[in-house]
Amino acid sequence: MPSYILEMRDITKTFPGVKALSNVNLKVEEGEIHAICGENGAGKSTLMKVLSGVYPSGDYEGQIIYRGQECHFRGIHDSEEKGIVIIHQELALVPMLSIAENIFLGNEHAKFGVIDWGANEKRTRALLKKVGLSEDPNTLITNIGTGKQQLVEIAKALSKEVELLILDEPTASLSEKDSQALLDLLLEFKREGITSIIISHKLNEINRVADHVTVIRDGRTIETLDRSEISEDRIITSMVGRSLEDRYPPRDPKIGEVFFEVKNWSVYHPLHADRQVIKNINLNVRKGEVVGIAGLMGAGRTEFAMSLFGRSYGRKITGEVELHGKPVDVSTVGKAVKQGLAYVTEDRKVFGLNLIEDIKNNITIANLKGVSTNGVINDLRELDVANEYRSKTNIRSPSVYQKTGNLSGGNQQKVVLSKWLFANPEVLILDEPTRGIDVGAKYEIYTIIARLAAEGRAIIVISSEMPELLGISDRIYVMNEGAIVGEMPASEASQEKIMRAIVRGEGKAA
């Protein structure tokens, strides 16, 4: 008889118009790593918010039994007191404060309200060492990468004497290497007796670390799988209710002449005028071709894409963009859109969505012309469009009037994608298009990409998931430190070859 550290019984949680959870059950054993899987909007994050007191007792039905005691958390302070710490899907660090300040925010070592920075710094150093960071505690959060920020979040959790650590999609925006480090850390914690609950759409990671997997579908517990039963296919079948034959849709690429070409593209850092971020990039995409850009986090791929798209990043931008062999002006976002460019951002909350508006208004905002005549919006046409794209990308919501801020992470991503699909671009640049998206929805997005390519558009996909790039692209560029360091047809590419190109590039740069 295993001893359970946590039992959640018959948890039901409703939002206006949405039943996010209905009678969900979850049992977590002491000292294990317990994974929670499910499609976008299945209710995973909601369940964890119930557990951690984000939704206080009384806001939901059901029981939470922690260490044999029924708990009624009124807020996260209550749950933290018991050693339950949650790290949310979207990081909650203050960018302009230092690592140490962030770790002890609201929890500072202080005497009579005066902060003892010496003590804080010492503790921070110890905590950082534990999570494998060698950063100076005084470094500002904005100056470290996402992977390290995630580790700082964990260090912060450790500072609270954590017994049950909840991680909501911790590796969604991490590079392969950083993800590995994070998972190793979880295994290390497990040896120390800390129990973890991890939510992730990266099934290979779950496969690697989880002792149990609980699958949630449409707000209901489907089953809990044992270590021995865990396999990617098994999880998928349980998640989507059927087995998924292929991870990538079949394609029959008909590649035409060069359609979109970037020549000698150079960009400097917006703040440090002498730092060249993008170094003389040359790249082309043919009609009907899907081109992938591989690289590690921080290789400058997003910066490259954003600088192309209406100079939305950087300064002292030089170089040329050609469509159909003719130079075109893409110096503002408006002009770029008019030329048929679209850029689907990797950061949906900051750059992609107006979170206080509904799905409908977000989908049409980049192409209001398409739903209006002489500046007057045709409401019904707009509603039709919104509904059409909502079903095309399979956005899960009660209606298109749902505020995007209330959607699950993956569904938010689909709204951003819908927005740009409706703009009907000739050249579509997708930056991490499947970040935080479940396997089923990934397949749908790949299908959309394949369809757009088949229609003769040019597509650029930036992704840190190499299998994905290998699965959907026709040709792959490898980027490192702001420069293209390799190019290969997808048929000849492999993860090793891409990595080798990166390493070779690094050797050259040094």
Place this chain on the structure above:
Amino acid sequence: MSTDIAPNPQTGVATDIPAGTRVPVSSFVSNLREYGLILALIAIMVFFQLTTGTLFKPVNLSNLVQQNSFIIVMALGMLLVIVSGHIDLSVGSVAGFIGALAAMMMVIWPLGGFFANPLVVAILCLVVGGAIGAAQGYWIAYHRIPSFIVTLAGMLVFRGLCQGLLGGGSSVGPLPDSFKALSSGFLPEVLGTWVLIPPTVNAAGKTVFGSGITLNLTTLLLGIVAVLAYAISGLRARRTREKHGYEAEPFALFVVKTIVISALALFFVYQFAVYRGFPIVLVVMGILVAIFVFITRHTTIGRRVYAMGGNIKAAQLSGIKTERLTLLVFINMGVLSALGGLIIAARLGQAVPAAGLGSELDVIAAVFIGGASAMGGVGQVISTVVGGFIMGVMNNGMSIMGVNVDWQQVVKGLVLLGAVVFDVYNKNKG
């Protein structure tokens, strides 16, 4: 996963739209607050009617409109400023300055000829207002100086210019009657009057003021036409929705809502008709309100302002020219501040150095009582107008009750806080 196949009502092509999802659930829910606000206004009016007995008197209603219309006119501009994520503290000073400018042009400076016409002066003043808005908006939009600071500077500058223009502490007037009509005039009785109950005639052969019922036909007719137009357009919007396969709000609810609003409107129309008809300024305000409702709800430019206020980075990356849009919002604010200034001057019959002093606070309060968010991206025209009237009715009612000005401020401040707290509380609960 529900993937029922619903035929697309427009093209007849089957698209897989999940069943039961075409109900505009939130269109009513989002209007709930608006209705609540209207109810609050009515409750406040009834309260003052009961305590003073005069609030609903036709003459007082005309006064109420004439005293507060400038706040509502400026609040329309302020709504867009606040929705786009900014603030404008200069509107009171700009209004004062424009009033002074108009008075100088009409009374002191010998402009003569074409420029002696008050209408020409008014138009010139609106243009100057637009230029002032552009001058402030330029720094805010293109140099990213916080609007709070730019318009705080504007507030000082234009109050100073207003006083300077008027030559220190003096007031300039009297303004021509044709100009004063903007605030104190009524719609002419082109259709004549309709004597319902003849007024009593006293011993001296003069009619007793306020006796009998004589209706202004022009006003009555205009009012009825406006109400009918409202009801019919509501009905037609419903029809088209249904024709396109979208459910509208329940019919019973629609009928009740339309009848209640129409009845209320007709009640006020009647009150104006028995006095001297619609005040001109009410008509001006009504037209402006209609225009701004249309802009905010149905135009691309309105939609872009909301998008910009909601998330400026996402708006930029969607191809919205946020700088130009911000500039436009401030130009609009400048023009409306100028109009507000003209209305104030016309009501006083002269330009005074303190005209519009402190009115920026009433204007901003009206917008926030109307439920706009200080973070930008949220706010409705009708709610703002109702918010403005709530402020106005409280000013008017408390003055009639004889509450002194200090306490009026206290009450208004508490109402503002209460309204916003109510909003925030509701949002957290929702």
